[in-house]
Every structure is written in structure tokens, then in C-alpha cells.
Amino acid sequence: MQLSGVALRKLAYVAAGLAVAAILFWAGGRLMLESLERQLIYFPTRVRADAATPSIPGTGVVEEVWLQTDDGPRVHGIYAGAPDAFADLLFFHGNAGNLYDRLDNVQLLVESGFNVLIMDYRGYGKSEGQPSERALYDDALLAYRHLTEARGVDPSRLVLFGRSLGSTVAIELATQQTCGALIVESAFTSAQELARIHYGWLPGALFRRLTHEFDSLSKVPKLRAPVMYIHGDIDAIVPVRMGQRLYEASPEPREWYVLRGAGHNDTLLVGGRAYFERLVRFVREHVAAG
Numbered sequence: 001m002q003l004s005g006v007a008l009r010k011l012a013y014v015a016a017g018l019a020v021a022a023i024l025f026w027a028g029g030r031l032m033l034e035s036l037e038r039q040l041i042y043f044p045t046r047v048r049a050d051a052a053t054p055s056i057p058g059t060g061v062v063e064e065v066w067l068q069t070d071d072g073p074r075v076h077g078i079y080a081g082a083p084d085a086f087a088d089l090l091f092f093h094g095n096a097g098n099l100y101d102r103l104d105n106v107q108l109l110v111e112s113g114f115n116v117l118i119m120d121y122r123g124y125g126k127s128e129g130q131p132s133e134r135a136l137y138d139d140a141l142l143a144y145r146h147l148t149e150a151r152g153v154d155p156s157r158l159v160l161f162g163r164s165l166g167s168t169v170a171i172e173l174a175t176q177q178t179c180g181a182l183i184v185e186s187a188f189t190s191a192q193e194l195a196r197i198h199y200g201w202l203p204g205a206l207f208r209r210l211t212h213e214f215d216s217l218s219k220v221p222k223l224r225a226p227v228m229y230i231h232g233d234i235d236a237i238v239p240v241r242m243g244q245r246l247y248e249a250s251p252e253p254r255e256w257y258v259l260r261g262a263g264h265n266d267t268l269l270v271g272g273r274a275y276f277e278r279l280v281r282f283v284r285e286h287v288a289a290g
Contacts, residue, residue, distance in 0.1 A: 037212050042131045043096040044124040054103055056080050058111045067142045073129030075139045077119035082110040087287045089159040091118040092166030098125030112276045119143045133212045140173045156180050156288040168214040175222045180287035185230040186264050187246055188238045189217040220246050226253040226286040232262030255282055
């Protein structure tokens with residue numbers, strides 16, 4: 001069958017468009033790729049900036065925290081103080097929702113004796129801007145300085161805690177700054193390895209061009225603080241073998257805590273009281289009492 005002149009022109013336009021798109025994507029489309037990655041990595045939910053400060057039972061104080069970044073956006077957090085706290089904890093959550101989804105977890109940490117600062121990433125909750133790997137690391141340092149400088153927290157009694165995506169943030173921060181202990185839960189080795197598990201049908205060259213690396217495996221040998229790894233043994237999102245590899249690559253002192261029967265999002269439910277007792281025991285072994 002012979003195509004008409006109009007059809008041939010349309011086909012030529014489509015082919016040209018695909019060629020341009022391919023060139024942009026593979027040769028220089030870093031911005032395009034980064035935008036795609038954001039859609040696959042970050043799943044934030046927003047909260048009105050004027051929403052009331054939440055109530056957290058058992059706390060001595062609950063405060064809104066706003067931190068001004070060097071490049072413009074403000075990031076938001078909640079500080080919850082524990083009566084007679086024995087340590088301070090900086091909490092970095094996973095890639096979905098916002099910090100308000102973790103306030104029950106914050107309450108249990110406060111009841112366990114921690115002062116807790118939990119921060120939302122850019123574009124999450126009340127925080128402004130949009131997330132990126134570099135922004136997460138920069139804003140984590142901002143939160144660290146807020147605790148150690150503005151609030152006068154001794155780094156030797158500060159615990160960095162990261163869950164899932166937050167594990168990459170806590171690990172990066174712990175390689176750069178002093179802390180008493182590091183706890184990471186449901187941690188993955190790198191964005192490239194995790195992407196191959198969940199998006200293995202995509203072209204292999206795409207994984208080599210990722211703009212978000214989140215390469216924790218290359219960083220953990222440089223850790224300077226005692227570290228505990230927590231992982232559910234039936235985690236279908238981040239396989240337990242990834243946590244095991246991070247643990248094995250980390251220097252001593254280190255601890256490996258597997259939650260039998262736990263997946264990715266139910267570690268607190270499965271672990272129960274024993275989970276928090278294990279955390280407290282680890283921290284008390286390594287963190288200076290305040």
C-alpha cells in the first residue's frame with residue numbers, strides 16, 4: 001500500500017520528533033531524566049502551611065521548626081521533647097506521605113526517652129521547593145546544625161535515624177558529621193540496584209545515567225559511628241539482602257537486627273515493644289547520657 005504525501009509528511013514529523021526526543025534523552029536529557037526519576041522516587045503529600053501544631057501525647061514540648069535553606073525554600077519539621085530524655089534523635093522518613101504520618105512513631109520514641117526532631121523533605125508536608133538527592137543531603141545538614149548549634153545538643157548524644165529513603169540521608173550525614181550512633185531501617189544499597197529490581201524491564205543504559213545515585217554501599221565503609229541495621233526478612237520493596245550487604249560493608253561497632261515476619265512498612269507493628277527496647281539498648285551502649 002502506498003502512502004499519500006500528507007501521510008508521508010506526518011510520518012516524517014513523527015520520526016523526527018522521536019529522533020529529537022531520543023537524542024535529548026540519551027545524549028543530554030539530564031533534566032528530562034531527573035524529572036522522570038522524581039516521579040518514580042518521591043511520593044509526597046502536602047499539608048497547609050497554617051495547619052495547627054499537632055498534639056503528641058507524652059511529650060514535654062512540641063514545637064514547629066522552620067529552617068531557611070541557602071537557595072531559598074524553607075523546610076519544616078516538628079520537635080518533640082521527652083521528659084528526662086537520655087538522648088536526642090534526628091529522624092529522616094521514607095519517600096511517601098509526610099512527617100505527620102509518622103507522629104505515632106515519634107510518640108513511641110519520645111516515650112522511650114528520646115527528644116525527636118523529624119523533618120520533611122522539600123515538597124513534603126509544609127516544606128517548600130522540590131526534592132532532589134542533593135537537596136535532601138543539604139537540608140539534613142541544616143537540621144543537624146539546628147540541633148547542635150541552635151539547641152545546643154552535644155553531638156555525642158545525638159542519634160541519626162533513617163528509614164527506607166531516609167536511610168540514605170542518615171548515612172550521608174553520618175559520614176560527614178559527628179554523632180553518637182546511627183540507626184538505619186529498611187535500607188537499600190543504591191538507587192541503581194533498587195531500580196533494577198523494580199524497573200528491570202527498562203533499558204540497562206538508563207540505569208547507568210541516573211541522576212539520583214543514593215549510593216549508600218560506597219559510603220558505609222567510611223562511617224565513624226556505631227551503626228544498627230534493622231530490616232524485615234520478608235521486605236518486598238527493599239530485599240533484606242540489601243541491608244545485609246550494608247551491614248557487612250560497615251566497620252565495627254555494628255549490629256544487625258532482623259525482624260522475622262516483617263515487610264517494609266510494618267516493622268513497628270511486628271516488632272512491638274521488643275523493637276523499641278532493642279533500639280534503646282543499642283543507643284545506651286554507645287551514646288553519652290545527657
